[in-house]
Amino acid sequence: MPYTGAGASGINLETVTLEELQYQYHAISGKTGGYVTRLGFIEEKEFRRILEYIVLRDYDGWLVDSLEEYYRYDTSGCFAKDARWHALDAYLSGLQDNERWVGYLSFNRKYRPGLIKGRTFPIVVAECCHKPGPITQVQFDEGRTTCPICGRFTGVKLVGSGAIDTEKMEER
Numbered sequence: 793m794p795y796t797g798a799g800a801s802g803i804n805l806e807t808v809t810l811e812e813l814q815y816q817y818h819a820i821s822g823k824t825g826g827y828v829t830r831l832g833f834i835e836e837k838e839f840r841r842i843l844e845y846i847v848l849r850d851y852d853g854w855l856v857d858s859l860e861e862y863y864r865y866d867t868s869g870c871f872a873k874d875a876r877w878h879a880l881d882a883y884l885s886g887l888q889d890n891e892r893w894v895g896y897l898s899f900n901r902k903y904r905p906g907l908i909k910g911r912t913f914p915i916v917v918a919e920c921c922h923k924p925g926p927i928t929q930v931q932f933d934e935g936r937t938t939c940p941i942c943g944r945f946t947g948v949k950l951v952g953s954g955a956i957d958t959e960k961m962e963e964r
């Protein structure tokens with residue numbers, strides 16, 4: 793365990809939940825930045841330490857490591873700089889399970905293929921890349937039409953539906 797003390801926040805690390813740490817916004821208190829949660833203001837470093845503690849406590853290290861790897865290598869590069877933070881933030885909000893997330897299919901296909909296997913998804917073609925690819929049904933239904941190839945928000949045309957091959961990995 794990298795961190796076992798309750799620290800400045802006085803939060804009980806054995807019982808604190810991710811729900812309690814959902815933050816409303818980032819704020820500055822005195823000279824330090826932090827997050828405003830229903831448990832109060834938690835300074836950035838402390839917030840991160842608490843999250844890392846929960847990751848180990850709940851045996852989710854593999855998941856957050858996967859998210860970190862995803863942010864470091866599988867995104868356009870804008871998340872690579874602090875991939876660990878993006879991974880923790882995603883884990884905090886349950887992004888990996890959210891079918892509205894633009895990375896839902898690419899992340900889960902690679903790291904949790906069991907979630908994708910055997911399901912059928914809308915196959916669309918976007919104006920930018922002109923190559924067919926899957927998006928989630930929720931994204932399609934809500935008109936959150938993201939290009940399945942480059943991730944850009946754009947107009948898409950439904951061309952069919954199909955399962956995603958989880959055995960063969962394509963380069964994005």
Ligand SMILES: [Zn+2]
Pocket residue numbers: 918920921922939940941942943944
């Ligand atoms: Zn595109």
